[in-house]
Amino acid sequence: MFEYSYPDANGHFGSYGGSFASETLTHALVELREAYAKYQHDPEFVAEFNSELAHFVGRPSPVYHAGRMSKEMGGAQIYLKREDLNHTGAHKINNVIGQAMLAKRMGKQRIIAETGAGQHGVATATICARYGLECVVYMGAEDVKRQSPNVYRMKLLGATVIPVESGSKTLKDALNEAMRDWVANVDNTFYIIGTVAGPAPYPAMVRDFQSVIGTECLTQMPEIFKELKMANEQPDIVVACVGGGSNAMGIFYPYIPFENTKLIGVEAAGEGLDTGKHSASLQKGSSGVLHGNRTFIMQDDNGQILETHSISAGLDYPGVGPEHAWLQELGRATYVGITDQEALQAFHYLCRAEGIIPALESSHAIAYAMKLAKTMQPEQSILVSLSGRGDKDIGTVADLSGVDFYDRPSMRGLAVKGGPAA
Ligand SMILES: *Cc1c(COP(=O)(O)O)cnc(C)c1O
Numbered sequence: 001m002f003e004y005s006y007p008d009a010n011g012h013f014g015s016y017g018g019s020f021a022s023e024t025l026t027h028a029l030v031e032l033r034e035a036y037a038k039y040q041h042d043p044e045f046v047a048e049f050n051s052e053l054a055h056f057v058g059r060p061s062p063v064y065h066a067g068r069m070s071k072e073m074g075g076a077q078i079y080l081k082r083e084d085l086n087h088t089g090a091h092k093i094n095n096v097i098g099q100a101m102l103a104k105r106m107g108k109q110r111i112i113a114e115t116g117a118g119q120h121g122v123a124t125a126t127i128c129a130r131y132g133l134e135c136v137v138y139m140g141a142e143d144v145k146r147q148s149p150n151v152y153r154m155k156l157l158g159a160t161v162i163p164v165e166s167g168s169k170t171l172k173d174a175l176n177e178a179m180r181d182w183v184a185n186v187d188n189t190f191y192i193i194g195t196v197a198g199p200a201p202y203p204a205m206v207r208d209f210q211s212v213i214g215t216e217c218l219t220q221m222p223e224i225f226k227e228l229k230m231a232n233e234q235p236d237i238v239v240a241c242v243g244g245g246s247n248a249m250g251i252f253y254p255y256i257p258f259e260n261t262k263l264i265g266v267e268a269a270g271e272g273l274d275t276g277k278h279s280a281s282l283q284k285g286s287s288g289v290l291h292g293n294r295t296f297i298m299q300d301d302n303g304q305i306l307e308t309h310s311i312s313a314g315l316d317y318p319g320v321g322p323e324h325a326w327l328q329e330l331g332r333a334t335y336v337g338i339t340d341q342e343a344l345q346a347f348h349y350l351c352r353a354e355g356i357i358p359a360l361e362s363s364h365a366i367a368y369a370m371k372l373a374k375t376m377q378p379e380q381s382i383l384v385s386l387s388g389r390g391d392k393d394i395g396t397v398a399d400l401s402g403v404d405f406y407d408r409p410s411m412r413g414l415a416v417k418g419g420p421a422a
Helices: 023-039 043-057 067-073 092-105 119-131 141-146 148-156 171-184 202-210 212-227 246-255 322-330 340-354 360-374 391-400 408-418
Strands: 063-065 077-082 110-115 134-140 160-164 189-191 237-241 262-270 286-290 293-297 333-339 381-386
Touching: 023 092, 023 171, 043 092, 063 212, 067 077, 067 340, 067 360, 077 212, 077 360, 092 119, 092 189, 092 202, 092 246, 110 119, 110 171, 119 134, 119 148, 134 141, 134 148, 134 171, 141 148, 141 160, 148 160, 148 391, 160 171, 171 189, 202 212, 202 246, 202 322, 212 246, 212 381, 237 246, 237 360, 246 262, 246 322, 246 381, 262 340, 262 360, 293 322, 322 333, 333 340, 333 360, 340 360, 340 391, 360 381, 360 391
Parallel strands: 077 381, 110 134, 110 189, 134 160, 237 262, 237 381, 262 333
Antiparallel strands: 063 077, 286 293
Protein backbone atom coordinates (compact mmCIF):
# COMPACT_ATOMS: atom_id res chain seq x y z
CA MET A 1 0.00 0.00 0.00
CA PHE A 2 1.26 3.47 -0.96
CA GLU A 3 0.85 5.83 2.01
CA TYR A 4 -0.79 9.05 0.90
CA SER A 5 -2.67 11.73 2.78
CA TYR A 6 -2.83 15.10 1.08
CA PRO A 7 -3.41 18.01 1.15
CA ASP A 8 -2.28 19.24 4.58
CA ALA A 9 -4.45 21.55 6.69
CA ASN A 10 -3.44 24.55 4.57
CA GLY A 11 -4.22 22.91 1.26
CA HIS A 12 -0.60 22.07 0.37
CA PHE A 13 0.39 19.07 -1.72
CA GLY A 14 4.07 19.10 -0.80
CA SER A 15 5.30 22.45 -2.10
CA TYR A 16 2.29 22.85 -4.41
CA GLY A 17 -1.27 24.09 -3.90
CA GLY A 18 -2.01 26.49 -1.08
CA SER A 19 -3.98 29.69 -1.41
CA PHE A 20 -2.70 32.76 -3.24
CA ALA A 21 -5.65 35.10 -3.42
CA SER A 22 -6.31 38.79 -2.97
CA GLU A 23 -7.35 39.97 0.48
CA THR A 24 -10.89 40.60 -0.75
CA LEU A 25 -11.29 36.87 -1.31
CA THR A 26 -9.78 35.64 1.93
CA HIS A 27 -13.10 35.77 3.73
CA ALA A 28 -14.96 33.95 0.94
CA LEU A 29 -12.33 31.20 0.84
CA VAL A 30 -12.41 30.72 4.62
CA GLU A 31 -16.21 30.56 4.47
CA LEU A 32 -16.03 27.96 1.69
CA ARG A 33 -13.40 25.90 3.54
CA GLU A 34 -15.59 25.84 6.64
CA ALA A 35 -18.71 24.93 4.69
CA TYR A 36 -16.95 22.11 2.87
CA ALA A 37 -15.44 20.78 6.12
CA LYS A 38 -18.90 20.86 7.69
CA TYR A 39 -20.76 19.07 4.89
CA GLN A 40 -18.08 16.84 3.36
CA HIS A 41 -18.93 13.89 5.62
CA ASP A 42 -22.42 15.01 6.63
CA PRO A 43 -24.65 11.94 6.06
CA GLU A 44 -27.52 13.99 4.65
CA PHE A 45 -25.20 15.85 2.23
CA VAL A 46 -23.54 12.62 1.11
CA ALA A 47 -26.91 10.89 0.62
CA GLU A 48 -28.24 13.78 -1.49
CA PHE A 49 -25.04 13.85 -3.56
CA ASN A 50 -25.26 10.12 -4.26
CA SER A 51 -28.95 10.36 -5.08
CA GLU A 52 -28.30 13.18 -7.57
CA LEU A 53 -25.50 11.17 -9.18
CA ALA A 54 -27.77 8.13 -9.51
CA HIS A 55 -30.97 9.79 -10.73
CA PHE A 56 -29.85 12.96 -12.50
CA VAL A 57 -26.45 11.94 -13.90
CA GLY A 58 -27.14 8.23 -14.42
CA ARG A 59 -24.34 6.77 -12.31
CA PRO A 60 -22.63 4.42 -11.95
CA SER A 61 -21.18 4.84 -15.42
CA PRO A 62 -20.22 1.48 -16.95
CA VAL A 63 -16.75 0.13 -17.57
CA TYR A 64 -16.62 -1.25 -21.10
CA HIS A 65 -14.17 -3.84 -22.41
CA ALA A 66 -13.04 -2.49 -25.79
CA GLY A 67 -12.56 -6.01 -27.13
CA ARG A 68 -12.18 -5.21 -30.77
CA MET A 69 -9.67 -2.43 -30.18
CA SER A 70 -7.70 -4.63 -27.73
CA LYS A 71 -7.53 -7.45 -30.24
CA GLU A 72 -6.38 -5.17 -33.05
CA MET A 73 -3.64 -3.69 -30.85
CA GLY A 74 -2.50 -7.25 -30.15
CA GLY A 75 -1.48 -6.59 -26.54
CA ALA A 76 -3.12 -5.58 -23.28
CA GLN A 77 -6.88 -5.52 -22.74
CA ILE A 78 -8.27 -1.99 -22.89
CA TYR A 79 -11.21 -0.95 -20.69
CA LEU A 80 -13.07 2.34 -20.97
CA LYS A 81 -14.66 4.09 -18.00
CA ARG A 82 -17.68 5.61 -19.73
CA GLU A 83 -17.96 9.14 -18.32
CA ASP A 84 -19.19 10.07 -21.80
CA LEU A 85 -22.52 8.47 -20.88
CA ASN A 86 -23.18 10.92 -18.03
CA HIS A 87 -25.94 13.48 -18.39
CA THR A 88 -24.39 16.48 -20.24
CA GLY A 89 -21.79 14.20 -21.80
CA ALA A 90 -18.72 14.35 -19.57
CA HIS A 91 -17.36 13.93 -16.04
CA LYS A 92 -17.75 17.63 -15.19
CA ILE A 93 -21.32 17.25 -13.90
CA ASN A 94 -20.11 15.17 -10.90
CA ASN A 95 -18.19 18.10 -9.44
CA VAL A 96 -20.72 20.75 -10.38
CA ILE A 97 -23.49 19.01 -8.45
CA GLY A 98 -21.34 18.88 -5.31
CA GLN A 99 -20.46 22.58 -5.49
CA ALA A 100 -24.02 23.67 -6.32
CA MET A 101 -25.26 21.71 -3.30
CA LEU A 102 -22.75 23.61 -1.16
CA ALA A 103 -23.85 26.94 -2.68
CA LYS A 104 -27.47 26.18 -1.76
CA ARG A 105 -26.51 25.39 1.82
CA MET A 106 -24.41 28.56 2.03
CA GLY A 107 -27.36 30.65 0.83
CA LYS A 108 -25.65 31.87 -2.38
CA GLN A 109 -28.21 32.40 -5.12
CA ARG A 110 -25.83 33.51 -7.88
CA ILE A 111 -23.39 31.11 -9.55
CA ILE A 112 -20.45 32.10 -11.74
CA ALA A 113 -18.18 29.80 -13.72
CA GLU A 114 -15.57 29.92 -16.45
CA THR A 115 -15.36 27.43 -19.27
CA GLY A 116 -12.98 26.38 -22.06
CA ALA A 117 -14.56 23.62 -24.13
CA GLY A 118 -17.94 24.77 -22.88
CA GLN A 119 -18.48 21.46 -21.08
CA HIS A 120 -18.09 22.94 -17.59
CA GLY A 121 -20.34 25.85 -18.58
CA VAL A 122 -23.02 23.46 -19.81
CA ALA A 123 -22.76 21.35 -16.66
CA THR A 124 -22.99 24.46 -14.48
CA ALA A 125 -25.91 25.92 -16.45
CA THR A 126 -27.64 22.55 -16.19
CA ILE A 127 -27.41 22.33 -12.43
CA CYS A 128 -28.40 26.00 -12.01
CA ALA A 129 -31.55 25.27 -14.01
CA ARG A 130 -32.21 22.23 -11.84
CA TYR A 131 -31.75 24.18 -8.57
CA GLY A 132 -33.20 27.53 -9.72
CA LEU A 133 -29.95 29.48 -9.34
CA GLU A 134 -28.80 32.48 -11.42
CA CYS A 135 -25.91 31.48 -13.71
CA VAL A 136 -23.22 33.61 -15.36
CA VAL A 137 -20.56 31.87 -17.48
CA TYR A 138 -17.31 33.48 -18.67
CA MET A 139 -15.84 32.06 -21.86
CA GLY A 140 -12.89 33.14 -24.01
CA ALA A 141 -14.13 34.71 -27.26
CA GLU A 142 -11.98 32.24 -29.24
CA ASP A 143 -13.62 29.30 -27.44
CA VAL A 144 -17.07 30.81 -28.01
CA LYS A 145 -16.33 30.48 -31.73
CA ARG A 146 -14.82 26.97 -31.45
CA GLN A 147 -17.68 25.61 -29.35
CA SER A 148 -20.80 27.38 -30.59
CA PRO A 149 -23.22 24.46 -29.94
CA ASN A 150 -22.27 24.50 -26.26
CA VAL A 151 -22.78 28.27 -26.10
CA TYR A 152 -26.30 27.86 -27.40
CA ARG A 153 -26.90 24.96 -24.97
CA MET A 154 -25.98 27.20 -22.04
CA LYS A 155 -28.36 29.88 -23.28
CA LEU A 156 -31.17 27.34 -23.68
CA LEU A 157 -30.56 26.35 -20.06
CA GLY A 158 -31.03 29.96 -18.97
CA ALA A 159 -27.42 31.01 -18.38
CA THR A 160 -25.81 34.31 -19.36
CA VAL A 161 -22.65 33.71 -21.41
CA ILE A 162 -20.05 36.50 -21.36
CA PRO A 163 -17.39 36.27 -24.13
CA VAL A 164 -13.96 37.40 -22.84
CA GLU A 165 -11.98 39.44 -25.38
CA SER A 166 -8.74 39.92 -23.41
CA GLY A 167 -5.40 38.06 -23.85
CA SER A 168 -5.51 34.95 -26.01
CA LYS A 169 -9.31 34.86 -25.58
CA THR A 170 -9.25 31.34 -24.13
CA LEU A 171 -9.72 29.58 -20.81
CA LYS A 172 -7.05 31.42 -18.78
CA ASP A 173 -8.55 34.79 -19.69
CA ALA A 174 -12.05 33.59 -18.80
CA LEU A 175 -10.63 32.45 -15.44
CA ASN A 176 -9.21 35.91 -14.71
CA GLU A 177 -12.56 37.51 -15.54
CA ALA A 178 -14.47 35.08 -13.29
CA MET A 179 -12.07 35.87 -10.41
CA ARG A 180 -12.73 39.59 -10.93
CA ASP A 181 -16.49 39.00 -10.81
CA TRP A 182 -16.15 36.96 -7.62
CA VAL A 183 -14.19 39.73 -5.88
CA ALA A 184 -16.90 42.24 -6.81
CA ASN A 185 -19.90 40.06 -5.85
CA VAL A 186 -18.55 37.82 -3.14
CA ASP A 187 -21.54 38.21 -0.79
CA ASN A 188 -24.19 36.54 -2.92
CA THR A 189 -22.01 34.65 -5.42
CA PHE A 190 -20.54 31.15 -5.44
CA TYR A 191 -17.72 30.49 -7.91
CA ILE A 192 -17.93 26.94 -9.28
CA ILE A 193 -14.46 25.98 -10.50
CA GLY A 194 -14.48 23.21 -13.08
CA THR A 195 -11.20 21.46 -12.41
CA VAL A 196 -8.74 20.58 -9.62
CA ALA A 197 -7.15 24.05 -9.68
CA GLY A 198 -7.68 27.40 -7.93
CA PRO A 199 -6.92 28.30 -4.30
CA ALA A 200 -7.58 25.84 -1.47
CA PRO A 201 -10.03 24.22 -0.86
CA TYR A 202 -10.91 23.86 -4.58
CA PRO A 203 -8.28 21.33 -5.74
CA ALA A 204 -9.06 18.80 -2.98
CA MET A 205 -12.81 19.50 -3.02
CA VAL A 206 -13.11 18.97 -6.78
CA ARG A 207 -10.96 15.83 -6.52
CA ASP A 208 -13.23 14.47 -3.80
CA PHE A 209 -16.40 15.06 -5.83
CA GLN A 210 -14.78 13.51 -8.93
CA SER A 211 -13.31 10.54 -7.08
CA VAL A 212 -16.65 8.77 -7.55
CA ILE A 213 -15.13 7.81 -10.94
CA GLY A 214 -12.26 5.78 -9.49
CA THR A 215 -14.25 4.51 -6.52
CA GLU A 216 -16.73 2.89 -8.91
CA CYS A 217 -13.85 1.33 -10.88
CA LEU A 218 -12.43 -0.25 -7.72
CA THR A 219 -15.50 -2.49 -7.51
CA GLN A 220 -16.28 -2.70 -11.25
CA MET A 221 -12.86 -3.95 -12.38
CA PRO A 222 -12.72 -7.09 -10.16
CA GLU A 223 -16.27 -7.98 -11.27
CA ILE A 224 -15.33 -7.66 -14.95
CA PHE A 225 -12.13 -9.69 -14.54
CA LYS A 226 -14.15 -12.40 -12.81
CA GLU A 227 -16.68 -12.47 -15.65
CA LEU A 228 -13.87 -12.78 -18.21
CA LYS A 229 -12.25 -15.49 -16.05
CA MET A 230 -9.08 -13.43 -15.64
CA ALA A 231 -7.03 -13.65 -12.46
CA ASN A 232 -6.50 -9.88 -12.16
CA GLU A 233 -8.00 -7.77 -9.38
CA GLN A 234 -7.26 -4.21 -10.55
CA PRO A 235 -5.87 -2.85 -13.84
CA ASP A 236 -2.09 -2.72 -14.40
CA ILE A 237 -2.33 0.84 -15.67
CA VAL A 238 -4.85 3.66 -15.42
CA VAL A 239 -4.68 6.33 -18.15
CA ALA A 240 -6.46 9.69 -18.23
CA CYS A 241 -6.08 12.95 -20.15
CA VAL A 242 -4.96 16.00 -18.17
CA GLY A 243 -6.17 19.52 -18.84
CA GLY A 244 -6.63 20.97 -15.37
CA GLY A 245 -6.62 17.37 -14.26
CA SER A 246 -10.03 16.67 -12.71
CA ASN A 247 -11.06 13.53 -14.58
CA ALA A 248 -7.53 12.22 -14.03
CA MET A 249 -7.57 12.98 -10.27
CA GLY A 250 -11.07 11.51 -10.10
CA ILE A 251 -9.95 8.16 -11.45
CA PHE A 252 -6.39 8.26 -9.99
CA TYR A 253 -7.16 9.21 -6.40
CA PRO A 254 -8.83 5.97 -5.21
CA TYR A 255 -6.03 4.02 -6.96
CA ILE A 256 -3.13 5.85 -5.27
CA PRO A 257 -2.78 3.26 -2.44
CA PHE A 258 -2.72 0.41 -5.02
CA GLU A 259 0.95 0.58 -5.91
CA ASN A 260 0.74 -2.24 -8.46
CA THR A 261 -1.46 0.00 -10.56
CA LYS A 262 0.54 2.53 -12.58
CA LEU A 263 -1.04 5.95 -13.09
CA ILE A 264 -0.37 7.81 -16.34
CA GLY A 265 -1.64 11.28 -17.20
CA VAL A 266 -1.71 12.37 -20.83
CA GLU A 267 -1.11 16.03 -21.63
CA ALA A 268 -1.75 17.74 -24.95
CA ALA A 269 1.51 17.74 -26.91
CA GLY A 270 -0.22 19.85 -29.57
CA GLU A 271 2.04 20.17 -32.61
CA GLY A 272 4.88 18.47 -30.69
CA LEU A 273 6.54 18.85 -27.26
CA ASP A 274 9.51 20.65 -28.85
CA THR A 275 7.52 23.11 -30.96
CA GLY A 276 6.34 25.34 -28.10
CA LYS A 277 2.81 24.80 -29.41
CA HIS A 278 1.34 22.51 -26.77
CA SER A 279 -0.26 22.54 -23.30
CA ALA A 280 2.11 20.15 -21.50
CA SER A 281 2.66 22.08 -18.26
CA LEU A 282 3.90 19.08 -16.27
CA GLN A 283 6.47 18.04 -18.86
CA LYS A 284 7.59 21.40 -20.20
CA GLY A 285 6.56 23.91 -17.52
CA SER A 286 8.05 24.92 -14.20
CA SER A 287 6.88 25.76 -10.71
CA GLY A 288 4.98 29.04 -10.38
CA VAL A 289 1.79 30.61 -9.10
CA LEU A 290 -1.29 30.74 -11.31
CA HIS A 291 -4.97 31.19 -10.45
CA GLY A 292 -4.52 31.02 -6.73
CA ASN A 293 -2.20 28.05 -6.30
CA ARG A 294 1.41 26.98 -6.78
CA THR A 295 1.79 24.40 -9.50
CA PHE A 296 3.52 23.68 -12.80
CA ILE A 297 2.79 26.35 -15.37
CA MET A 298 3.89 27.35 -18.86
CA GLN A 299 5.90 30.54 -18.33
CA ASP A 300 8.83 32.39 -19.86
CA ASP A 301 12.00 33.45 -17.98
CA ASN A 302 10.19 36.53 -16.63
CA GLY A 303 7.27 34.54 -15.28
CA GLN A 304 4.94 35.65 -18.09
CA ILE A 305 2.32 33.02 -18.93
CA LEU A 306 2.97 31.50 -22.35
CA GLU A 307 0.31 30.87 -24.94
CA THR A 308 -0.67 27.24 -25.14
CA HIS A 309 -2.13 25.17 -27.92
CA SER A 310 -4.22 22.04 -28.26
CA ILE A 311 -6.69 20.71 -30.77
CA SER A 312 -9.08 20.33 -27.83
CA ALA A 313 -10.27 23.42 -25.96
CA GLY A 314 -10.58 21.44 -22.73
CA LEU A 315 -6.83 20.71 -22.57
CA ASP A 316 -5.75 24.18 -23.68
CA TYR A 317 -4.68 25.56 -20.29
CA PRO A 318 -1.21 26.82 -19.21
CA GLY A 319 -1.44 25.30 -15.72
CA VAL A 320 -2.45 22.04 -14.09
CA GLY A 321 -3.93 20.98 -10.77
CA PRO A 322 -1.28 21.20 -8.00
CA GLU A 323 -1.85 17.60 -6.90
CA HIS A 324 -0.59 16.36 -10.28
CA ALA A 325 2.64 18.35 -9.81
CA TRP A 326 3.01 16.62 -6.45
CA LEU A 327 2.19 13.11 -7.75
CA GLN A 328 4.78 13.65 -10.48
CA GLU A 329 7.39 14.73 -7.93
CA LEU A 330 6.56 11.74 -5.70
CA GLY A 331 6.87 9.47 -8.73
CA ARG A 332 3.41 8.00 -8.03
CA ALA A 333 2.08 9.19 -11.40
CA THR A 334 3.87 9.82 -14.68
CA TYR A 335 2.90 12.23 -17.43
CA VAL A 336 3.28 11.86 -21.17
CA GLY A 337 2.24 13.77 -24.28
CA ILE A 338 0.02 12.99 -27.26
CA THR A 339 -0.02 15.28 -30.30
CA ASP A 340 -3.04 16.76 -32.08
CA GLN A 341 -2.51 14.33 -34.96
CA GLU A 342 -2.27 11.27 -32.72
CA ALA A 343 -5.41 12.32 -30.84
CA LEU A 344 -7.29 12.85 -34.09
CA GLN A 345 -6.27 9.41 -35.35
CA ALA A 346 -7.43 7.81 -32.10
CA PHE A 347 -10.71 9.74 -32.37
CA HIS A 348 -11.40 8.26 -35.82
CA TYR A 349 -10.20 4.84 -34.75
CA LEU A 350 -12.53 4.60 -31.73
CA CYS A 351 -15.49 5.71 -33.87
CA ARG A 352 -14.91 2.89 -36.33
CA ALA A 353 -13.61 0.13 -34.08
CA GLU A 354 -15.96 0.44 -31.12
CA GLY A 355 -18.89 2.64 -32.18
CA ILE A 356 -18.00 5.34 -29.68
CA ILE A 357 -17.38 8.99 -30.64
CA PRO A 358 -15.00 10.28 -27.96
CA ALA A 359 -14.29 13.86 -26.96
CA LEU A 360 -11.03 15.15 -28.46
CA GLU A 361 -9.73 15.54 -24.89
CA SER A 362 -10.42 11.88 -24.14
CA SER A 363 -8.92 10.92 -27.51
CA HIS A 364 -5.51 11.85 -26.07
CA ALA A 365 -5.90 9.16 -23.40
CA ILE A 366 -7.18 6.66 -25.97
CA ALA A 367 -4.21 7.35 -28.27
CA TYR A 368 -1.71 6.72 -25.48
CA ALA A 369 -3.50 3.55 -24.34
CA MET A 370 -3.35 2.23 -27.91
CA LYS A 371 0.43 2.79 -28.07
CA LEU A 372 0.91 1.27 -24.65
CA ALA A 373 -1.28 -1.79 -25.25
CA LYS A 374 0.96 -2.88 -28.13
CA THR A 375 3.92 -3.13 -25.74
CA MET A 376 2.01 -5.31 -23.23
CA GLN A 377 0.65 -8.85 -22.93
CA PRO A 378 -2.98 -9.99 -23.49
CA GLU A 379 -3.40 -10.91 -19.81
CA GLN A 380 -2.48 -7.36 -18.80
CA SER A 381 -4.96 -4.50 -18.68
CA ILE A 382 -5.29 -0.76 -19.14
CA LEU A 383 -8.20 1.24 -17.74
CA VAL A 384 -8.83 4.47 -19.67
CA SER A 385 -10.93 7.38 -18.46
CA LEU A 386 -13.21 8.17 -21.40
CA SER A 387 -13.91 11.60 -19.93
CA GLY A 388 -16.54 12.75 -22.43
CA ARG A 389 -18.36 12.25 -25.69
CA GLY A 390 -17.36 13.87 -28.94
CA ASP A 391 -20.63 15.37 -30.17
CA LYS A 392 -19.32 18.85 -29.37
CA ASP A 393 -16.20 18.20 -31.48
CA ILE A 394 -17.60 16.90 -34.74
CA GLY A 395 -17.49 20.39 -36.31
CA THR A 396 -13.78 20.71 -35.46
CA VAL A 397 -13.05 17.23 -36.77
CA ALA A 398 -14.97 17.86 -40.00
CA ASP A 399 -13.00 21.10 -40.55
CA LEU A 400 -9.67 19.35 -39.93
CA SER A 401 -10.67 16.55 -42.29
CA GLY A 402 -11.58 19.07 -45.00
CA VAL A 403 -15.20 17.96 -44.91
CA ASP A 404 -18.20 20.26 -45.27
CA PHE A 405 -20.39 19.25 -42.36
CA TYR A 406 -23.70 19.55 -44.24
CA ASP A 407 -22.50 18.47 -47.68
CA ARG A 408 -23.64 14.91 -48.26
CA PRO A 409 -21.50 14.14 -51.33
CA SER A 410 -18.30 15.04 -49.48
CA MET A 411 -19.41 12.96 -46.49
CA ARG A 412 -19.63 10.07 -48.92
CA GLY A 413 -16.15 11.03 -50.03
CA LEU A 414 -14.91 10.53 -46.47
CA ALA A 415 -16.52 7.12 -46.25
CA VAL A 416 -14.73 5.99 -49.41
CA LYS A 417 -11.39 7.44 -48.30
CA GLY A 418 -11.49 5.93 -44.82
CA GLY A 419 -13.18 2.67 -45.69
CA PRO A 420 -14.98 0.55 -43.14
CA ALA A 421 -12.82 -0.34 -40.15
CA ALA A 422 -13.54 -4.04 -40.55
C1 LIG B 1 -12.98 19.63 -19.55
C2 LIG B 1 -12.68 18.32 -20.09
C3 LIG B 1 -11.44 17.71 -19.87
C4 LIG B 1 -10.28 18.40 -19.19
O1 LIG B 1 -10.54 18.73 -17.86
P1 LIG B 1 -9.86 17.93 -16.67
O2 LIG B 1 -10.11 18.80 -15.49
O3 LIG B 1 -8.41 17.77 -16.99
O4 LIG B 1 -10.54 16.63 -16.56
C5 LIG B 1 -11.24 16.44 -20.36
N1 LIG B 1 -12.21 15.78 -21.03
C6 LIG B 1 -13.42 16.34 -21.26
C7 LIG B 1 -14.43 15.56 -22.02
C8 LIG B 1 -13.69 17.61 -20.79
O5 LIG B 1 -14.90 18.15 -21.03
